[in-house]
Amino acid sequence: MKRSAQVAATVGAAVWAGIAVAAHMGVARIGAIELMFLFGPLVILPLGMELGRTIGGTGRLEQWGQRLQPAGAAFAVVALCLPPGKRAGALALGWMLVCYLIAGAGVLDLITPWADAGGSARATYTATLRATSLPTFIVAVGRIDLAVGGAWLVASRLGIRPMGIQEPIGLLTAVHFHFAGFATATIAAATLQAAEKNGGEQKWLRRLCYLVAGMPIAVAAGFVISPVLKMGAAILFSACVAGLAIFVRTNGSRAKNGTARILLQLAAGAIFAGMVLSGAYAVADFAGSEALTIPQMARTHGILNAVGFCLTGLLGWIVETNSGQGAVVSEQ
Numbered sequence: 001m002k003r004s005a006q007v008a009a010t011v012g013a014a015v016w017a018g019i020a021v022a023a024h025m026g027v028a029r030i031g032a033i034e035l036m037f038l039f040g041p042l043v044i045l046p047l048g049m050e051l052g053r054t055i056g057g058t059g060r061l062e063q064w065g066q067r068l069q070p071a072g073a074a075f076a077v078v079a080l081c082l083p084p085g086k087r088a089g090a091l092a093l094g095w096m097l098v099c100y101l102i103a104g105a106g107v108l109d110l111i112t113p114w115a116d117a118g119g120s121a122r123a124t125y126t127a128t129l130r131a132t133s134l135p136t137f138i139v140a141v142g143r144i145d146l147a148v149g150g151a152w153l154v155a156s157r158l159g160i161r162p163m164g165i166q167e168p169i170g171l172l173t174a175v176h177f178h179f180a181g182f183a184t185a186t187i188a189a190a191t192l193q194a195a196e197k198n199g200g201e202q203k204w205l206r207r208l209c210y211l212v213a214g215m216p217i218a219v220a221a222g223f224v225i226s227p228v229l230k231m232g233a234a235i236l237f238s239a240c241v242a243g244l245a246i247f248v249r250t251n252g253s254r255a256k257n258g259t260a261r262i263l264l265q266l267a268a269g270a271i272f273a274g275m276v277l278s279g280a281y282a283v284a285d286f287a288g289s290e291a292l293t294i295p296q297m298a299r300t301h302g303i304l305n306a307v308g309f310c311l312t313g314l315l316g317w318i319v320e321t322n323s324g325q326g327a328v329v330s331e332q
Contacts, residue, residue, distance in 0.1 A: 005050035008070055012042030019077065032298040033168050033175065034080045037153070039306050040178035041073035041095055045146075047314040048186045049102065052143065054321045055189050056109055056136035062143075065101035072098035076153065084159030092157040099150030106143030109136060134206060135189040135196075141213040142185025148220070149177030163224050168294060173220055175302075180237070181216040183310040187267070188212045188244055190317035194251045205247050211240040227286055234282035238275040245272040245309075252316060257323035263316030270308025277301040 016039055022028035023035060049066050052058075058066075075094030082088040152174040155162050161170070188209045195202050215237035222230025245268040252264025278301055281292045 002050055002053075004066065005046045008046035008066075009043055009050075011070070012046060012073060015077070016042045028081060030080060032295060032302070033171055036298055036302045036306055037171060037175045037178070038073075038077060038080060039311075040149075040175070040183075041069070041076045041098075044178065044183050044306070044310050044314065045069055045073070045098075045102075047311070047318065048142075048183050051190055051314050051318050051321070052139045052186050054318070055186075055193055056139040059105050059108060061101050061108065062105035065098050065105065068098050068101065079153075079157045082157075084157055086158070089154055089158030092154045096150035096154050099146040103144045103147035103150075106140040106146075109140035109143075134209060135193040138185050138189040138192070138209050138213045142182045142189070145177045145181030145185065145216060148217075149174045149181065152177070165223060169223060172294070173223070176220060177216060179305055179310055180219070180241075183314065184216075184241060184244075185213045187248065187310070187313040187317065190313075190321075191244065191248050191251055194254075194317070194320070195247065198251060198254055204243075208240055208243050208247070211236070212244055215240060231282045231286040235279050238279040238282070242272050242275040245269075245275070248313065255316070255320045255323075257320050260316045260320035260323065263312045263319065267309050267313035267316055270304045270312065274301050274304035274309060277304070 016035075019028055019030065019038065020035055023030045046066075046069060049062065049069070053062070072095040075091045079088045079091035079095070082091070152170055156167065156170040156174060161167075165173070192202065192205055192209050195205055215233060218233040219230070219237050222233045248264055248271075249268035252261055252268060255261045255264060277292070277297065281297055281301070284291045
């Protein structure tokens, strides 16, 4: 792992743990959903950017995003410790800038092959993408999700209610696009890349990757358009990620590095359980039942997804990638 990513994730984890302890002791007025969100900027983003670099490469925009990530994460921490308002919203803009830089890198990854193909050759772009570059495509889509997540953080901290969406749904939407969007898409891309290297059957995994990358938008749209769409999209997305867990487990068991194998098996088990909870919540919410509440989901599904799946999944594929290269890349 690049030293900069390793340091950022390690320091971020220590800061997050300190905030969690302070919140538990009542020193910091921060709730479970705010803590769940902060795990993204502080820990998941450095790891996701590092894994994405090994899959789709890196450009100038992402390099700037990586350099500004620690400062942006610090702004996010302070913004969530303040009551909603102009000051909190202004600070949240610092994190949104990081998200937009990384999302911009994703946009460039998508449009550059199309522009390079030119004229009549553009018809071959999709076929070429499917044949050789689907992991890069999925990483790019995950990066673009961060733009939506960053914008929703700013809206949440300003205290505004876009499209009439109330809190904590606004902040949960930011959480959704950081974890279910960016992190899950990156893990899916790494899983597909591993399957391609192993030479196994990839038809169903490729289809799942498209769905995993695209469904976060459909789930978010359901909150605005229709309760039926919200439930249907949530159930379909949960089923797709549960299916991805099977492929993570299968390909993770073939990892050459023993630590990577353990991490990926843990990730697969955690997300499978988390998606069962997610599907159950979607049905209960549609039926108007309070069998599963948002705070309960934050303490169960949120932890299973953020820590159990995103953290261990990203770490697992990073460790395996570095092991495959024969050495850990260190940069001062």
